[in-house]
Amino acid sequence: MKRYFHPEIETMPREQLRELQSERLVKQIRHVWDNVPYYRNKMEEKGVTPDDIHGVEDLPKLPFLSKADLRDAYPYGLCAKPLSECVRIQSTSGTTGRRVVAFYTQHDIDLWEDCCARAITAVGGTNEDVCQVCYGYGLFTGGPGLNGGSHKVGCLTLPMSSGNTERQLQFMTDLGATILCCTPSYAAYLAESAIESGLCDKLKLKAGIFGAEAWTEEMRHDIEEKLGLKAYDIYGLTELSGPGVAFECEEQRGMHINEDHFIAEIIDPVTEEVLPYGSKGELVFTAITKEAFPMIRYRTRDICVLRDEPCSCGRTHIRMSKPMGRSDDMLIIRGVNVFPSQIETVLLNNGMPANYQIVVDRVNNTDTLDVEVEMTPETFSDTVAEISKRENELVNALRAMLGITARVHLVAPKSIARSEGKAVRVIDKRKLY
Numbered sequence: 165m166k167r168y169f170h171p172e173i174e175t176m177p178r179e180q181l182r183e184l185q186s187e188r189l190v191k192q193i194r195h196v197w198d199n200v201p202y203y204r205n206k207m208e209e210k211g212v213t214p215d216d217i218h219g220v221e222d223l224p225k226l227p228f229l230s231k232a233d234l235r236d237a238y239p240y241g242l243c244a245k246p247l248s249e250c251v252r253i254q255s256t257s258g259t260t261g262r263r264v265v266a267f268y269t270q271h272d273i274d275l276w277e278d279c280c281a282r283a284i285t286a287v288g289g290t291n292e293d294v295c296q297v298c299y300g301y302g303l304f305t306g307g308p309g310l311n312g313g314s315h316k317v318g319c320l321t322l323p324m325s326s327g328n329t330e331r332q333l334q335f336m337t338d339l340g341a342t343i344l345c346c347t348p349s350y351a352a353y354l355a356e357s358a359i360e361s362g363l364c365d366k367l368k369l370k371a372g373i374f375g376a377e378a379w380t381e382e383m384r385h386d387i388e389e390k391l392g393l394k395a396y397d398i399y400g401l402t403e404l405s406g407p408g409v410a411f412e413c414e415e416q417r418g419m420h421i422n423e424d425h426f427i428a429e430i431i432d433p434v435t436e437e438v439l440p441y442g443s444k445g446e447l448v449f450t451a452i453t454k455e456a457f458p459m460i461r462y463r464t465r466d467i468c469v470l471r472d473e474p475c476s477c478g479r480t481h482i483r484m485s486k487p488m489g490r491s492d493d494m495l496i497i498r499g500v501n502v503f504p505s506q507i508e509t510v511l512l513n514n515g516m517p518a519n520y521q522i523v524v525d526r527v528n529n530t531d532t533l534d535v536e537v538e539m540t541p542e543t544f545s546d547t548v549a550e551i552s553k554r555e556n557e558l559v560n561a562l563r564a565m566l567g568i569t570a571r572v573h574l575v576a577p578k579s580i581a582r583s584e585g586k587a588v589r590v591i592d593k594r595k596l597y
Contacts, residue, residue: 442470502566
C-alpha cells in the first residue's frame with residue numbers, strides 16, 4: 165500500500181509541479197522585494213527586479229544568500245512579516261556566536277509540520293502508532309518539528325527530548341513506541357542500552373526517523389538489526405524551517421524533497437554555475453511558501469547529488485543523496501553545527517594562543533569533541549591544579565558558545581605539529597561516508 169500524507173501533491177505530475185513552483189516563486193519574490201530591504205538591496209545590486217522573474221527558469225537571475233548574510237542581517241533584517249504576525253523563533257549556532265534566528269508565522273509552522281507529517285507517513289506512520297521523539301526540544305528544530313508532524317498524523321506522541329536513556333527505554337517499552345525519532349548516534353546508543361538491559365524482546369519499534377548528523381549505510385544496518393526496525397533518513401536545516409525539507413520513502417534510496425515548498429539546485433561551489441541532475445555539487449534551496457523567513461537561493465554548503473529518476477514509491481518529487489561533505493569548514497557533532505572559528509574565538513577571548521587542534525571521533529556510536537590547546541611558556545609553568553582549573557574554564561566557555569561539551573587538553577608549547585602550508589586545525593576520525 166502506498167503511503168502519502170498529501171497524495172495529490174506528493175504524486176503530482178512533474179509539469180504541474182513546476183507550474184506550482186513557478187507561481188509560488190513569483191509571489192515569493194514580490195513578497196521579499198516589498199517587505200525585506202536587505203533582499204531588495206541584493207537584488208538591485210544584481211540588476212534584477214520582481215518583473216524579471218516569471219518562473220523557475222528565472223531562478224539563476226537571483227542573488228545567493230549565505231551564512232554571512234544571516235550574520236549581517238541579525239536579528240530582524242531578514243524577517244518578512246511584522247513581529248505581531250510572528251509566533252515563534254527557532255535557532256541554531258552561528259559562526260561567531262551570533263545565532264541563526266528563524267522566524268515563523270502560524271502558517272509557517274503548519275506547513276513545516278505538514279512536511280514532517282509526510283516523513284512520518286512515508287515510513288508507515290498512522291493514527292494507530294506511538295511516536296517517541298528524542299530530538300532536542302527548545303530552540304533547536306528537531307523536537308518541535310517531528311512533534312508537530314506526529315500530531316498531524318494523529319500518532320500518540322511521546323515528547324521525550326534527548327537524554328535520560330533509562331527513562332527513554334522505560335516509556336518505549338511501557339507505552340509500546342512504534343516509531344522512534346532521534347539522531348542516528350543516539351539510536352545506536354539506545355540499541356546498546358536496550359541490549360544491556362535485556363529489553364530488546366519488549367520493543368515494538370517498526371520504523372526510525374534519524375537525522376541531524378551524518379551516518380553511514382553500515383550504521384543504518386546495525387541500528388536496524390539491533391532495534392528490529394527500518395531506519396529512514398530525514399534532512400532539514402533551521403534556515404529553511406527544520407527537519408522535513410526532505411525525507412526517505414520505503415525505498416531508502418535518497419530523500420524526496422518537498423518541492424511544493426522548496427526549490428532545490430546544485431551548483432559548483434567555486435564558479436556558482438548551476439549543474440544538471442546527477443552532478444555532485446553544493447545544495448541550494450529557495451523556500452517558496454515561508455512567510456516570515458523566506459530564504460531565496462540559500463547556499464546550504466552541503467555537498468550532495470540530486471536525482472530526478474522516477475521512484476517506485478510513486479512520489480514524483482526529486483530525491484537528494486545523503487550529504488557527502490561540506491563546502492565550508494562546518495562540523496556536525498551530535499546534531500549540533502560547530503565551526504572551528506567559534507572555538508578559536510573562545511580561545512582567543514580567554515587569553516589562549518591560536519595554536520590549537522580539534523579532534524572529532526565517534527566512540528560507542530557517540531561523537532566526541534576534543535580541543536588540544538598549546539599553553540604559553542608562562543602558563544606551562546603553572547601547577548597541575550592551575551592547569552586543570554584553566555581547562556575547566558575553557559570547557560565552560562566552549563559549552564556556552566557551542567551548546568555541547570568539548571574536552572579541553574592544555575598541552576606543552578610547540579607540541580602541536582606545524583605545517584608549512586595551511587594549518588591542520590581539524591582531525592575528523594569518524595567514518596561518515
